[in-house]
Amino acid sequence: MRTLYLFGSAAPPVFEVAEAVENAQARGWDVCLGLTPTAARWLEADLPNLERLTGHPVRSEYKRPGEPDVWPKADAILAAPATFNTINSWASGLTSSFVVGVLAEGIGKRIPLVSMPCVNAAYVQHPAFDRSVGTLRGAGVTVLYGEGGFVPNQPGERRPYPWHLALDAVTTAAGG
Template sequence: MSTTAPRLALVVCAAPPAAAIGDLARLLMDDGWVVDVVATDAAREWIDMDTLVSLTGSPVRVQARQPHEPKAPPPDAVALVPATFNTINLWASGVNNTAALGILNEALCAGTPIVAAPYVKEVLTRHPAFDRNLTILTQAGARLTETDALRPDVEGGPYRWRAVVELLREVKPPRP
């Protein structure tokens, strides 16, 4: 009987919550997930790579796998946190030119559960492509938090990671 914990690919984009993504990774690990972090190239500057490696026990992936490198185990679920305007629009359009977008596109096509927490400037939420692309992604099976779900209750306060944790609990595969 296997007691392996479910594996989560945590895809991180460049936005303020990325600086505190270790807090979310801890919550997810406490909730029983094995967390593998994949960061967009822009997010590399926002995150503490050494802390995430120490916390999760695996390297943070930014670049696509090289031919001589082993394939990572497939995730049981994917979380896109924070999901930026740029990444949402590229992902919905099927662009597949980064490790992060590759994970998102493969998961979407494979039916792997995906939770995304949009973190977008309010003005950009009015862009006509944004709503259309959110609709495309939800119709394809992605689960989204509210656009402002992560925003702190007070300026400088903690990010509200529970919105992500709760949606991931709904898609967490049972383990024998």
């Protein structure tokens, strides 16, 4: 069985992550769930259930030096939902959080990487966002942004998050 690291940021679709895990498992993935610190706080009451669902600890912080890794090696990584902060931090190499650190290292390890942002139309007006998307795509990351991926909504507007597109893309990136 192939291992997928699913990394969620603090955007509303993170509340649907259990369903995304189940859908990935139905596609044959062993899923390890990582969350940004804020996303982990949002899902705090659900963490025990998410650990039972995945069979792995949910991680949101770096392990201490010398501690063994509690997850198997990743065959692919999916960052979804990826917030404005996560996308910009990753593209800039700012690895102060566990999720962004593993994503940044994944580029160098040549692990298949897919990201689907969840940002509103106001955030994407900031010039850093398009630069960051371009930087990640230039590094070989599949970024599902725009037509065929995540299309920004207006601030406060909620639309269904296209998890199926993210799972399709990570399966393709990992070679089927």
